Amino acid sequence: MYLLILIIVFSVVVLLSVLMAPYIRKYVAGGVCLSQARLSGKIVLITGGNTGIGKETARNLAARGARVILACRSVEKGEAAAAEIRSKVSGAQVEVRELDLADTCSIRAFAQQFLKEVSHLHILISNAGVMMCPYTKTADGFEMHLGVNHLGHFLLTYLLIGLLKRSAPSRIVVVSSLAHNFGWIRFHDLHSQGSYNSGLAYCQSKLANVLFVRELARRLEGSGVTVNSVHPGTVRSELVRHSTVMSLLFTLFSFLLKTPEEGAQTSVYCAVAEELHSVSGKHFSDCTPAFVAPQGRSVKTARQLWNVSCELLGIEWD
Structure with missing residues (x-):
């Protein structure tokens, strides 16, 4: 009797899922960038643009006529x-250059080579990132999440900010996450040497992205350069490869996840939408x-965090 009830309930759930699938997918897909803005003559730099939402962002912007440069750890x-x-x-005008955000020398x-060869930079998209990886350190001894997701992009932006200002109006888009809600900046143990939890380390780095954007926006007022952060949504990507549990959940509930193309929409929106030409320091x-x-x-x-980041990187950024 109980087995029959279980089979009936399961069958009803499956039937409802099939019937509701189109509506579920439409809801999960989220917002779409409706801007038809063209980017002919514009230069775009995207970190980690070789896969996932970075690649889809690159494809979209290249289709708008931009010269897109992919900065990737693996050139291949x-x-x-x-x-x-x-x-x-x-x-499509697409180029590839080597960049390892886990190594400040790289x-x-x-940046040195980029500044020699590229005369303008209109859009910088800080997209690359790591998620829930085992405890490791960057070449400079930073905890990997903080080092790649925050400090690597902090240094890259610092090195290219002059070019962005000279190319104004220009935009910076930083890919953060809803996970920032669960993060705290642990100034007493930034590199998780006292204790380490891969999920919390990721959340701290995503919160660092949001805080960086807000402080950078304040410092860039009147420069013609805007900076905003985005939450792309929960996207089917390689980011969860370090977590067996997350990989399993992503596989089981893939119909509830955004495709990389859907996940790229907010990055594209912040990069091109006409109504955001003077909007800065916001989260989307x-x-x-x-x-x-x-x-x-x-x-x-x-x-x-700004001051600590400068100290860790050995730079002065007023």
Whole structure:
């Protein structure tokens, strides 16, 4: 009797899921960038553009006529992504350059060569990231999440900010996450040497992204350069490869996840939407303004993180 009831309930759930699938998918897909803005003559730099939402962002912007430069740790994977984009977008201008955000020497070498060869930079999209990886350190001894997701992009932006200002109006888009809501900046143990939880380390780095954007926006007022952060949504991507549990859940509930193309929409929106030409220091999700956790709105924390970041990187950024 109980088995029969279980079978009936299961059958009803499956039937409802099938019937509701189109509506569920439409809801999960989220917002779409409706801007038809063209980017002919514009130069775009995307970190980690060889896969996932980074690749889809690159494809979209290349289709708008931009010259897109993919900054990737693996040049081989980057070239494969560039070839795929060119095969889908007629006349796409896509280039690949080597950049390892886990190594400040690589970041500096990349920026030095970039500044020699590129005369303008209109859009910088800080997209690359790591998620829930085992405890490891970058080449400079930073905890990997903080080092790649925050400090690597902090240094890259610092090195390219002059070019962005000279190319104004220009935009910076930083890919953060809803996970920032669960993060806290642990100034007493930034590199998780006292204790380590991969999920919390990821959340701290995503909160750092939001705080960086808010403080940078304040410092860029009147420069013609805007900076905003985005939550792309929960996207089917390689980011969860370090977590067996997350990988399993993503597989089981893939119909509830965004495709990379859907996940790229908010990054594209913040990069091109005409109505955002003077909007800066904000957070977006599904192509609309999104909630920022109280700890992500703290001016004091943002300034302290800025100063600590400069100290760790050995730079002065007034």
